[in-house]
Amino acid sequence: MTSLYVHVPFCPTICPYCDFHAVRRTRGAVAAYLERLEAEARALAPARTPLRTLYYGGGTPSYLREDELVRLLSLGLPLEAGAEVTLEANPGTLNRSRLALLRSLGVNRLSIGVQSFQDPVLRGLGRAHRARGAYRAIEEALDAGFRVSIDLILGLPGQDPERDLKEAVRLGVGHVSAYTLIVEPGTPFALAGLRENPDREARAFALAEAILGEAGLVRYEVANFARPGEEARHNQVYWRMGFWAGLGPSAASHEPAGAPGLYAVRRTRPPLHRWLAGEPPAEEPIPPREHVREALMMGLRTREGVDVAGLEAATGLKLWERLRPAAERLAEAGLLEVGKGRLVPTAGGLDLVHSLVLPLWEALS
Numbered sequence: 001m002t003s004l005y006v007h008v009p010f011c012p013t014i015c016p017y018c019d020f021h022a023v024r025r026t027r028g029a030v031a032a033y034l035e036r037l038e039a040e041a042r043a044l045a046p047a048r049t050p051l052r053t054l055y056y057g058g059g060t061p062s063y064l065r066e067d068e069l070v071r072l073l074s075l076g077l078p079l080e081a082g083a084e085v086t087l088e089a090n091p092g093t094l095n096r097s098r099l100a101l102l103r104s105l106g107v108n109r110l111s112i113g114v115q116s117f118q119d120p121v122l123r124g125l126g127r128a129h130r131a132r133g134a135y136r137a138i139e140e141a142l143d144a145g146f147r148v149s150i151d152l153i154l155g156l157p158g159q160d161p162e163r164d165l166k167e168a169v170r171l172g173v174g175h176v177s178a179y180t181l182i183v184e185p186g187t188p189f190a191l192a193g194l195r196e197n198p199d200r201e202a203r204a205f206a207l208a209e210a211i212l213g214e215a216g217l218v219r220y221e222v223a224n225f226a227r228p229g230e231e232a233r234h235n236q237v238y239w240r241m242g243f244w245a246g247l248g249p250s251a252a253s254h255e256p257a258g259a260p261g262l263y264a265v266r267r268t269r270p271p272l273h274r275w276l277a278g279e280p281p282a283e284e285p286i287p288p289r290e291h292v293r294e295a296l297m298m299g300l301r302t303r304e305g306v307d308v309a310g311l312e313a314a315t316g317l318k319l320w321e322r323l324r325p326a327a328e329r330l331a332e333a334g335l336l337e338v339g340k341g342r343l344v345p346t347a348g349g350l351d352l353v354h355s356l357v358l359p360l361w362e363a364l365s
């Protein structure tokens, strides 16, 4: 495992659509969190090969105070030369001195939660920042030498998606993660009766592909666009169904099973207060067949597709002959390219991932 995810659950305010494990800081909570995180990291460090990717997600990791950031970013885990170290940040928590501190502590990539450059949309989302703060944070982060990715939510009521996408291009970020708003049950948006609008969202994604594509940001995953070389290497580990370790409350890891008949085990740590109390992670064993199903679902979200020959070698299962008839039908429909031992979605297929995955899953059942 050469990738590690660290979850930092603290946020200045809780957005009404949030479905992540995020809490407001309370007296003593961050100190207790850091203490336990350091203990987890110490337990992990001796067995570690150097990390290729390290990702601090949340929550809002950049919301921690400077002395807390120093502790968070000094966990003593060995890194490979050139490792990608990403930190999620909100615009309001970045300024030049903080950016310099993050650089000095080894962070080289920022994932900034912009969501929109339009103030009425940001107000509607309940975000703490405004467009001006987002411009400033992005410009200062690029000046400070970070690789910068921004998150945009597309297809929102009252939003001009073209304007948001063109602003992303104008600012010169190398990576855009574009999402639609998912109204999760139980969130304040769901309780207020807000509904998703698939037609508006599909139009916004078509615009994203056109505007970002013309500017050289390739749609390399359903929701992610990058200039060549700016792809999120940490997320590629997830999409390729590689192995990674996790630290912190609610963090998941995907680890080799080391037991006969199993391919992997997923360990999901409990939320903050139970994690602080020492509750161990929940374990989900993943047999080879389930691994293949997940690998199809994740890989078909990406332009590099699924390495079926590699999956056969890793699991010992015979897959290609069973998948081929369904894959050829999807190829005839223009959704899939069938290469030597590899299935690759076309541009049209990326818009219809479920239509790709379901027939292939059925072929294996």
Ligand code: SF4
Pocket (backbone or CB within 6 Å): 010, 011, 013, 014, 015, 017, 018, 019, 020, 021, 022, 058, 059, 060, 090, 113
């Ligand atoms: S900033 Fe992100 S993690 Fe924090 S509350 Fe808002 S959506 Fe949730």
